[in-house]
Amino acid sequence: MPLKPRRETPIERIYREVTGIKMPAIVKRILLPKRGPRGNGWSRQRGEPVMLGDEWIKTLPDGRRVKFTNQELQDEWVFITAQVERNKVVYSIVLTDAKDALSRGEVESQFEGELSKK
Numbered sequence: 310m311p312l313k314p315r316r317e318t319p320i321e322r323i324y325r326e327v328t329g330i331k332m333p334a335i336v337k338r339i340l341l342p343k344r345g346p347r348g349n350g351w352s353r354q355r356g357e358p359v360m361l362g363d364e365w366i367k368t369l370p371d372g373r374r375v376k377f378t379n380q381e382l383q384d385e386w387v388f389i390t391a392q393v394e395r396n397k398v399v400y401s402i403v404l405t406d407a408k409d410a411l412s413r414g415e416v417e418s419q420f421e422g423e424l425s426k427k
Contacts, residue, residue: 318341320332320340320341321337321341324336324340363378363379363380363413363416364376364377364378364379365377365413366394367417369424373393373394373424374393374394375391375392375393375394375420375424376390376391376392376394377389377390377391377413377416377417377420378390379411379413379416381407381410382403385405385406385407385408386403386404386405386407387403387404387407387410387411388401388402388403388404389401389402389404389411389416389419389420390402391416391417391420391423391424393424400420400423400424402419402420
């Protein structure tokens with residue numbers, strides 16, 4: 310089965326229209342998003358909606374990896390989550406009076422009690 314040709318991204322199209330040439334590989338590496346690793350289950354699947362906010366993975370001292378998210382909602386509300394890798398349980402908190410944006414450390418500290426249990 311022949312491979313499908315890669316579709317031109319909007320950035321590549323604009324570059325081609327403005328400069329009259331195809332975007333060089335060196336420019337693509339700088340401008341285009343990097344493809345993440347596949348198959349680990351922690352990357353976003355095709356068709357899954359993009360969640361705006363901050364998302365990161367931290368390794369705890371005992372070796373467990375935890376995925377944290379921090380999403381700002383309307384009216385100074387913040388939705389934060391923590392999920393231990395390969396665990397179905399997602400710890401989530403909605404803060405209704407967050408005046409300022411939370412730092413990663415502040416989000417992690419909200420879940421210290423739950424994550425200290427094994």
